[in-house]
Amino acid sequence: MSSIEMIEAAATRLAEHARRPAILTSPFLDEIAGRGVLIKPECLQHTGSFKFRGAWSALTGIEPSARARGVLAYSSGNHAQGIAMAAQRLNTNAVIVMPSDAPKLKIENTRALGAEVVLYERGSQAREEIGNRLSRERGLTLIRPFDEPLVIAGQGTCGLEIGNQAPQLGVGLGDVLVPCGGGGLTAGIALALERHAPGMRVRPVEPEGYDDVARSLASGQRETNTSEAGGLCDAILTPSPGEVTFPILQRLCGPGITVTEEEVLHAMAIAFLRLKLVVEPGGAVALAAALFHPQEFEGNAVVVVLSGGNADPEVFRTALEKYA
Amino acid sequence: MSSIEMIEAAATRLAEHARRPAILTSPFLDEIAGRGVLIKPECLQHTGSFKFRGAWSALTGIEPSARARGVLAYSSGNHAQGIAMAAQRLNTNAVIVMPSDAPKLKIENTRALGAEVVLYERGSQAREEIGNRLSRERGLTLIRPFDEPLVIAGQGTCGLEIGNQAPQLGVGLGDVLVPCGGGGLTAGIALALERHAPGMRVRPVEPEGYDDVARSLASGQRETNTSEAGGLCDAILTPSPGEVTFPILQRLCGPGITVTEEEVLHAMAIAFLRLKLVVEPGGAVALAAALFHPQEFEGNAVVVVLSGGNADPEVFRTALEKYA
Numbered sequence: 001m002s003s004i005e006m007i008e009a010a011a012t013r014l015a016e017h018a019r020r021p022a023i024l025t026s027p028f029l030d031e032i033a034g035r036g037v038l039i040k041p042e043c044l045q046h047t048g049s050f051k052f053r054g055a056w057s058a059l060t061g062i063e064p065s066a067r068a069r070g071v072l073a074y075s076s077g078n079h080a081q082g083i084a085m086a087a088q089r090l091n092t093n094a095v096i097v098m099p100s101d102a103p104k105l106k107i108e109n110t111r112a113l114g115a116e117v118v119l120y121e122r123g124s125q126a127r128e129e130i131g132n133r134l135s136r137e138r139g140l141t142l143i144r145p146f147d148e149p150l151v152i153a154g155q156g157t158c159g160l161e162i163g164n165q166a167p168q169l170g171v172g173l174g175d176v177l178v179p180c181g182g183g184g185l186t187a188g189i190a191l192a193l194e195r196h197a198p199g200m201r202v203r204p205v206e207p208e209g210y211d212d213v214a215r216s217l218a219s220g221q222r223e224t225n226t227s228e229a230g231g232l233c234d235a236i237l238t239p240s241p242g243e244v245t246f247p248i249l250q251r252l253c254g255p256g257i258t259v260t261e262e263e264v265l266h267a268m269a270i271a272f273l274r275l276k277l278v279v280e281p282g283g284a285v286a287l288a289a290a291l292f293h294p295q296e297f298e299g300n301a302v303v304v305v306l307s308g309g310n311a312d313p314e315v316f317r318t319a320l321e322k323y324a
Numbered sequence: 325m326s327s328i329e330m331i332e333a334a335a336t337r338l339a340e341h342a343r344r345p346a347i348l349t350s351p352f353l354d355e356i357a358g359r360g361v362l363i364k365p366e367c368l369q370h371t372g373s374f375k376f377r378g379a380w381s382a383l384t385g386i387e388p389s390a391r392a393r394g395v396l397a398y399s400s401g402n403h404a405q406g407i408a409m410a411a412q413r414l415n416t417n418a419v420i421v422m423p424s425d426a427p428k429l430k431i432e433n434t435r436a437l438g439a440e441v442v443l444y445e446r447g448s449q450a451r452e453e454i455g456n457r458l459s460r461e462r463g464l465t466l467i468r469p470f471d472e473p474l475v476i477a478g479q480g481t482c483g484l485e486i487g488n489q490a491p492q493l494g495v496g497l498g499d500v501l502v503p504c505g506g507g508g509l510t511a512g513i514a515l516a517l518e519r520h521a522p523g524m525r526v527r528p529v530e531p532e533g534y535d536d537v538a539r540s541l542a543s544g545q546r547e548t549n550t551s552e553a554g555g556l557c558d559a560i561l562t563p564s565p566g567e568v569t570f571p572i573l574q575r576l577c578g579p580g581i582t583v584t585e586e587e588v589l590h591a592m593a594i595a596f597l598r599l600k601l602v603v604e605p606g607g608a609v610a611l612a613a614a615l616f617h618p619q620e621f622e623g624n625a626v627v628v629v630l631s632g633g634n635a636d637p638e639v640f641r642t643a644l645e646k647y648a
Contacts, residue, residue, distance in 0.1 A: 019346070024368065027409075028436065043600040044348065085351075105597065112352065272640070273429065276367040276633030278600040309600030313648035316596070317641045324637035 002149045002248060004195045007156035007188060010057040014157055017089070018053050019045050023165045023303075026274040032291050036301035038171055039287075040162055043279050043309025047113070049235070050158055050185055050307050051075075051082030051145075057154025058143045059086045067092050072140040074098070074127040077106030078235050078308050079145040084115035095140055097130050103234065103312045146184030147242035155185040158305065159192025166197065166303055173199040174299040175254065177286035179307040180204035180213045181236035183245030189305070190252035203297065204249065204256045205285045207233040207264060212240045213249065214256025222246050232261045232315070235282030235308055257296050263288040268316065269323035271306065281315060283308035326473045326572060328519045331480035331512060334381040338481055341413070342377050343369050347489045347627075350598045356615045360625035362495055363611075364486055367603050367633025371433070373559070374482055374509055374631050375399075375406030375469075381478025382467045383410045391416050396464040398422070398451040401430030402559050402632050403469040408439035419464055421454050427558065427636045470508030471566035479509040482629065483516025490521065490627055497523040498623040499578065501610035503631040504528035504537045505560030507569030513629070514576035527621065528573065528580045529609045531557040531588060536564045537573065538580025546570050556585045556639070559606030559632055581620050587612040592640065593647035595630065605639060607632035 021044045029037040042050040059067055070093035073083040080096040087094035094115040098107060099122035111117050120130055135142045144151065162176060176193065180186045183204070190202040204213045210231055215223040224240040231237050241249060259267075264281050267288035271279045279287070286304045289296065345368045353361040366374040383391055394417035397407040404420040411418035418439040422431060423446035435441050444454055459466045468475065486500060500517065504510045507528070514526040528537045534555055539547040548564040555561050565573060583591075588605045591612035595603045603611070610628045613620065 019348075022343070022346070024343075028433075048600050109352075269637075272602050272635075272637070276372050276602040278596050278602060313593075313596070313644045317644050320637045320641050 002152045002187065002191060002244065004191055006149060006153035007160060007192050010061070010153040011157045011160055013060045014053060014056055014154065017056055018157065020161050021045065023169060024275055028274045029270070029291070033302065034294050035299065036171065037290050038166055038169060038301060038303045039275060040158065040303060040305045041277055042158060042305060042307050043277055043283055047081040047085050048309045049078040049082065049283065050155055051078040052085060053157050054151035054154035054184060055079065055082035055086040055143070058148060058150040059090050061150040062141055066141045069139045069141065070094065071143050072097070072131055072135050073143045073145065074131045075145050077102045078310060080110045080115065081106065081113060083143055084110045084113035088114040095134060097127055097134065103310065105312065106310055146182030147244045149244065152184050152188045152245065156188030156192045158185065159189030160196060162189065162303055163193050163196035163200065166200070171301040171303065172197060174301050174303065175203045175297045176200050176303040176305070177203050177205050177257070177289050178305045179236050179282055179285045180206055180256070181282070182238040182242045183213060183249050184242070185307060186253065187245040187248035190248060194252055200303070202253045204253055205289045206236065206256060206258055207231055207285055208258050208260050210237050211256060211258045214258055216241050216246060217250060217253060217256050232264060233282035233285060235280060236285065257289045257293055259285050259288040259293065263292045265319040266323045267291055268311070268319040272320060273324055277306065278309045278311055278316065279306045280308050280311040326476045326511065326515060326568065328515055330473060330477035331484060331516050334385070334477040335481045335484055337384045338377060338380055338478065341380055342481065344485050345369065347493060348599055352598045353594070353615070357626065358618050359623065360495065361614050362490055362493060362625060362627045363599060364482065364627060364629045365601055366482060367601055367607055367630050371405040371409050372633045373402040373406065373607065374479060375402040376409060377481050378475035378478035378508060379403065379406035379410040379467065382472060382474040383414050385474040386465055390465045393463045393465070394418065395467050396421070396455055396459050397467045397469065398455045399469050401426045402634060404434045404439065405430065405437060407467055408434045408437035412438040419458060421451055421458065427634065429636065430634055470506030471568040473568065476508050476512045476569065480512030480516045482509065483513030484520060486513065486627055487517050487520035487524065490524065495625040495627065496521060498625050498627065499527045499621045500524050500627040500629070501527050501529050501581070501613050502629045503560050503606055503609045504530055504580070505606070506562040506566045507537060507573050509631060510577065511569040511572035514572060518576055524627070526577045528577055529613045530560065530580060530582055531555055531609055532582050532584050534561050535580060535582045538582055540565050540570060541574060541577060541580050556588060557606035557609060559604060560609070581613045581617055583609050583612040583617065587616045589643040590647040591615055592635070592643040596644060597648055601630065602633045602635055602640065603630045604632050604635040
C-alpha cells in the first residue's frame, strides 16, 4: 500500500542524494497561458528525469541483502537510467531490460552508468516475462517502473516539494499538471498533495492516441492503448494505468488532459526559448497542456511538471526548426 | 570603487528577487574533463543570464529620484534584458541601445519586457556616444554593462553563491572558469571569492580571436580586439577589458584561457545531452575550457560558470547537428 508515510520516509532517504529543483517562472509563459505558470523542472534531476527519485527510494527501501544481490528493471529508458545511477552509487549491480527501439542515447547512458542492458523487441515480447525470468535465474530484485509502492513513494517526494514550494510563491490552490505514463509520478504527487496541499489537484496529461489514463478515469476502469510503440512521447507510452497506481489516480485526480504531438514540439521549443531547459517530448506534455489548453482548467495559476529532459537530438532539432 | 562590501550589500537587495541557481554535476562531464566539474548555471537566472543580477543591483542602488526618471543601457542583448526586466519590476522606464545585428530573439525579448529599443550599427557608430546623448536629452541614468561598480557588485553575488555552494560539495580549492567580455562578472566573482573562498582563483575564458582580456593580463595593460563583430560568442565580444574591471582582474585572476568556436559548439551539445540546459555560445566558453583544455589548470575539481542561455535557435541546431 502506498501512503503519505511512505513518501515522507522516502524523502528522508533521498534528502542528501536527490536534487530538489527550484520552481521556475517566466512572464512569457504566463502571457501565453493566460495565468501564472509554475514550472517544476525534473529534467534537472539526476539522470535527467524524476525517475532517479523512485529508483533511489526503492534501492534504499529493500532489504540490504537483496540490494547486495542486485536489482533488475524493465524500462523505456528513464527508469533504467535512474536505477543504474542509484545502483552505481549504492555499489550494487543493475540489469536493465530495455526495448530495442529506445533512444540510443538512453541505452548508451544506461550502460555508461554501469548497468548491464538486455534488449527486447517491443510488441513481440512481454517485458514482464523477460524480467521475471532474469529475476528468478539470478536472484535479482525486480524494481517495477511504476506499480511498486517504494517507487511511487520516491516519485511522491516531488509532490512534497511542490506542496512546499508553490505556496511560497503564493500558489496554494489550483491544478498540478503531470505527464502520465503508468502513473507512478502522478500517483505519488497526488498522495503528497492530498496531505500537504489539499487545495491542489493533480491532472494527468497524455499525448493524443495514448490516452489510456484519461479514458480510464472517465470510464472508471483500467483501459488499454491499442499501440504502445511509435509515438513521439516514448517515455510515457505504457499500455494502461497500473494496478497499484490507478486506484490512487481515481480517488485523487481530476480529469485527464490530452495534447497533440505538434503541441508537444511547440512546448519543447518554448521551454528552450523561455526557460533554457531541454525537455523531452514525454516530459513536455504538461507544459503543452498549460500553454495550449487553458480552457481545460480554472484558476489564476497552474503548476507544470517537466518530468524529463532526455530528448533525442534529432527530435529536439525538429522542435526548434518548426517552432523556435 | 568596487568592494566586497558593495557585493554583500547587493546580495541583500537581490535576496528576494534573483534566483540562486544550485550547482549541478554530471559523472559524464567529470569523465570528459578528468576531474570534478561543478556547474553554476546562470542560464537559469531571470532573463536567461547573470545580467539580471547587475541590473537589479544598479537599479536598486541608484537614487530613487533617478530611478523614477528612468534608465538607459547599451548592450549586445543580455544586459538589455536584465535592465528591462529589472525596470519593469521596479515600475520605471528603460531605454536600451542595441546593435542592429544582435540576435533577433534578444531584441524582441527586450521589447516584450517593456523597454524601448534604439538600434545602432555596430562598428560604424560608437554606442557610448549614442548612450550619452540620450542620457543627457531625457534625464535617464546610464547603466553601463560592466564598468559600473553597482553592476560589478550585482554580478559578484554569483561569486558569493559559488563561495558558499562549492565548499558544501567539497570543493574549496581550485579554478573558477568564467566567460569574460568586459569583465563585470569576472571581476565581481573574483572580489567575492577573495574574501569568502580565498583558495579559489578566477580564470577568464574567451573565444579565439577575441582574447583581449587574456592578452591584457599577459601584457599588463588593456589590449584591444581588432574586431568586435562577427564572432559566434556575441554576448562576450567587447573591444577591451573595462577601466574599472581590469585592475581587479589583474590583481585577482589567473591567466586567461582561449577556446575555439568549434569547442564552444561542442560544449553546447554536451550541456544539452548531460545537463539538459540551453547555453548560448558566449555562455559556454568556460565549459569548453573545462572539457577540452584540462591541461591548462590543476587540481581535482573546477567550477564552471554557464553565464547565459539566450542561444539563437539556428546556432543551437548547428551545435546539435555537429556534436550531439
